[in-house]
Amino acid sequence: MAPPNIENKKDLNYKSIFLSASIPDELDQTFKAQKLYTSIIIFVQRILAAKGRIIFGGHPTITPLVKKAAQRTQKTSANIDLFQLRCFEKQAPDDIWDSSVFETIRWFGSGEKMHMLEGLEDMRNEMAKQSSSAIFIGGKTDNRGIYDEYKKFLKYHPEGPVYLLGFMDGDTVKIIKELREKGNKEPNGLTEEERQVIHNSDNIDIIVDLVIDDLAHQLSE
Numbered sequence: 001m002a003p004p005n006i007e008n009k010k011d012l013n014y015k016s017i018f019l020s021a022s023i024p025d026e027l028d029q030t031f032k033a034q035k036l037y038t039s040i041i042i043f044v045q046r047i048l049a050a051k052g053r054i055i056f057g058g059h060p061t062i063t064p065l066v067k068k069a070a071q072r073t074q075k076t077s078a079n080i081d082l083f084q085l086r087c088f089e090k091q092a093p094d095d096i097w098d099s100s101v102f103e104t105i106r107w108f109g110s111g112e113k114m115h116m117l118e119g120l121e122d123m124r125n126e127m128a129k130q131s132s133s134a135i136f137i138g139g140k141t142d143n144r145g146i147y148d149e150y151k152k153f154l155k156y157h158p159e160g161p162v163y164l165l166g167f168m169d170g171d172t173v174k175i176i177k178e179l180r181e182k183g184n185k186e187p188n189g190l191t192e193e194e195r196q197v198i199h200n201s202d203n204i205d206i207i208v209d210l211v212i213d214d215l216a217h218q219l220s221e
Contacts, residue, residue: 010216012052016081017215018131019044019056019066020149024138024170028061036168037065039204040137043165044069046208048079052215055131057123057149058084058105060093067095067102083127085119086111128152132219135163135211139171146171160187161218163211167202189214 021040027033044054044066056066063082070080082102084092086109096102108126109119127149128134134153139146153162164186166173176199179185185195194210201207 010050010212012047012050012212012215012219014051014053014079015132015215015219016053016055016130017047018127018134018149018153019047019054019062019137020134020139020146020153021056021062021137021168022059022139022146022170023061024168025140025142027138027169036138039167039202040065041069041072042204043137043208045073046212048073050212050216051079052212053079053081055081055127056083057127058082058092058096060091063093064095067098070101081106081130083108083123085109085116085123087113087116087119124149124152128156131157133157133161133163133215135165136172136175137165137170138168141171141174144171144174147175150175154187158187161214162186162188163190163198163214165207165211166199167204167207173199189218 023033023036027036040062047054048069054066056062066080080102082096083106084096086107089107089111096105106126108123109115131153134150134157136146136150150162154160164172164176166176188195190198190210198207198210
């Protein structure tokens, strides 16, 4: 994979972008997963370089990748909002304690796993409310957490913009297929040809260029 061109012409002006992502179970620990990890790092790296602000839920497969992206672009914690469930504090990756990247952690829930769903509901609602746009990647198809976060974001921002990236398969591709079957599409400013690229391509450089260009246009209106 070619090294990313992080000299973006577009400026996202520190608008908050909800990153909803996780590695699907069927891809975890596979050879393909390593390429996907690199793609996530490049994608986040380019968003941060374009002065985007990342909001994400601290999934253990994604947090280390966000940290690497932040370090490579030398971005401070001012660009990243990390949300975590208190009941998973002990199982969280050590990366969350790096204050140079995650200066403040937003904790939700009581710490008791029996109350996890209540804390998760509050956390997802807060991430959705605080974001100006949302990007969905991968996701587990059994618990459909990506789908829940997709619906919550649209509840607060029915006009989007929303971007469904299909290169990691998982629940995001399931949402893409469900929308297509109903003759619907996620709200953003992409042309139909551009939308097909972010749904079906695995060329992360082309995908991120399309998303950043449209984000800059949508968030400036």
